Amino acid sequence: MMETSKQGSTKMMIGIVLAVLTFWLFAQSMVSIGPAVQADLGISLGTLNIAISLTALFSGMFIVAAGGISDKVGRKKLTYLGLILSIIGSLCLILAQDTTLLITGRIIQGFSAACIMPSTIALVKAYFEGADRQRALSYWSIGSWGGGGSTYLIGGAIATYMGWRWIFVFSIVISLVAMYLLKDIAESKAVQSNNSRFDLTGFIIFIGIMLALNLTITRGDEFGWTSPLTIALIAAVLIGSVLFFIIEIRKSNKFIDFSLFKIKAYTGATTSNFLLNAVAGTFVVTNTYVQISRGFTAFQSGLLTIGNLVALLLMIRVGEKLLQKVGARKPMIAASIMSSVGISLTALTFLPDMTYIIVVFFGFMLSGAGLGLYATPSVDTAVASVSIDKIGVASGIYKMSSSLGFSFGIAISAAVYGAVIATGNVEAAAPLGILVNVIFAIPALISIMLTISSNEGKVVPELRTEKDETEKSFVLNSGS
Template identity: 30%
Template sequence: MAGNASTLTSDAVRTTPLHKGALLTIVLVSYFMILLDNSVIFTALPSLQADLQLTGTELAWVQNAYTLVFGGFLLLGARAGEILGRKPVFIFGLIVFSVASLLIALSPAGWWIITARAIQGIGAAIVAPSALSLITATFEGRERSRAVAWYSATAGIGASLGLVVGGAMASWFSWRAGFFINVPIGLAMLLLAPRFLPGTPALPGRFDLVGAITSTLGVGALVFAILNAAESGWTNPPTVIGFAVAVVVLIAFIVTEARATQPIMPLRLFASRTRTGAYLTRLLYLGAMIGFFFFTSQYLQEALGFTPIQAGVAFLPMTLVNFAVAMAIPQLTARFGNTLPLITGVALTLGGMFWLSRITTTSDYVTAVALPMLLIGAGQGLAFAPMTTFGIAGATASDAGAASGVVNTFHQIGSSLGLGILVAVAGAAAAGTTGGAAAITAEAVGALTGASIFLGISLLIVLILIAPGDLAAQRRTAADGDSATHSLAFRPSPGIR
């Protein structure tokens, strides 16, 4: 009887309907929180600095601590989801992120908020790869295309809407309100997640501890070196040491992964030129976009005289276009495939970015900023979903977590690397200026020009690595279909010999 009861319970679990809409809502809202906090800080930095009496270095580390830990722990978070099960890991990440958000909102001093931002980065590194792998494992075919489109729209909208929320909260209430928002949202998701998220089997085997340590230390050292270079210079001893440590440890990581029976990042993911191209494209594209948000926000406030909330609202036209285009992606990809929207999206973003890089201290917002933003928003809406799709294309169910972890890792490393390089470029471009509006404009022009170069290179990568492989796959699919049709058309009837 006990055995029969166990069987009945197991059957009941297996036949319980999966609420895919609820699952997608939980995943996207949780992912949105992460992206919101990655950008909400930009328009709130001046009031945060004044409230906590932070130095320039401390202020930089409010953002850098989050970025450093987020980038360093992404692969570990992805692998933990596979080994321990995506559902419990996702829930644990939500708990860490929500508690850290509360600690940030209650910060009494600089050391507190920097520490809390680092803890928040750990939560984000756990939630982000689990979110994408839950989508990959749950949805198939057209459903997966629509789910990935929503995921990608969330990635684009969360970044730009964070500027609006940060500016509004700082202007109307306090910079702390932007982080308090996450607490009730996180609690709601924690109440829903145990009920609606599907349980995924934990993979048997040993945890790749050496791979986890070397990947975390290597990526963390690389991100630290990039961020420190932007702050203290590329020849600064900690910067040089950081790069040296990153190179040595990442080489050790690659050697470890090549020999591991269950690697944290299977090197076979890079055997596909399509996936490799998607990872590199994402790295460069995100490097350009983080520079766009960082410097355009400063330009609007310090050169054109916008308040924090006005600067945030100034990004709304881009956000609305981004959302509208992203929602049309499933229909576009069903008709044209993923390659054409990706090429068009990167090209539109490049055109908008180069146009925006022509700003001056007396530029008109509508013609010099808003109209280029419309192109950037449309391009982002077209590009994100195909980039994500190509990044996980062909990955098996067992590699879903690893593939999503690599996608998010290149996303975060692209942001860190891009911002570090563009800050250095901006500093060189502003050398010799007298300060004020002229200096911030020169910095923005230099950074946005550099971002345009990033996008130009990413467009070449799409054309060289992704497009040929995708077209070849389409031709193979068409040939297989023609062969099957031919075989059926000429198959003799059972009575003919």
């Protein structure tokens, strides 16, 4: 499957990929099985949209804290905690008969992802070097981006032929296998400093901002955009953001380490990661549209995205090779352009059935190829530009951008789609809900062009330095 470095192994990488799949494949299958869940549990569309976005939202809110904790207490421990939470969250969904367990399970799955994502990236950084690291991150990306692309086909197939609850039965099995494969690796943690207290104030303010923003986006139309409640929520977001920055900039031990954003490459990778994950709203709107307006089953709508999955998986390894030869900039720019064009094609809902199917299939395939090309150059740029002692929190921020981008992309697209339907203009709802996502892809392209250098990520002969040996000596340790 892959060559390994001195510490990393194929067994370890399979365990990491399976851990990542518990979120990106199984937990995120909710985006493709919404109508089935809604019909089974008898919940409203608004409640369903909240349930879909909650996991990514809670992951995004807690992922930075989890990344910092993984640096301190151990990346393997946090990965295990995430897998245990995944099992608990999946059980809640399997047993759900109403909104209570559905929402509870989705929140727990968010906490699970917050633990798994940054700690697994940090494990890759700790156990693999150079080209081995880039190859390992390609497999990590297959679990992440590939898993996300698989949700529509695999999740739709399971929901159609076995029932949507079986998705989470498989998630439990995969979690248990991942735990078994990772049980023998040594713990990895960073050197402890005296100033290691958790920034609870910043954490609480950040959660308040994210919750207010999510409620504004998902429920603003229901509350009324000029209602006192919506205005209060918007004010809470604006005032909270200013307060958060003022408080955090003065602290030595920040919830979000703003010094990381002084690294241009890290800033570009993280910003574009947020924006290109936000295009996930395209899939939600398109899946909902073809199931409700064109009578597709969940499995049939999943088949529309199979080209996206295949192209994405193939292009991840291509992105890795291009990264090593030409650097990160060119493949990341090409990826943003491809995603923009692909998304635009899926908005052509005025086309007749067969023509529409062909165009949407090609659009999803082009978008998938772009995201596959983007995946490894982006995550490697983020990982390589940060020192090993901050890799947990840096990975947390990077993956927070993924989760929040995914959550807000879905929420905004679904809100636009629902708002237009409420006006009675059903034909315009899907195109407008989809085209919102192009607004995310274009700024992603601009941020890459401004921050990522042409040499970023190129593989050069490595020279062992005293700093390298010092970092390696404290990254891999099992007891201290």
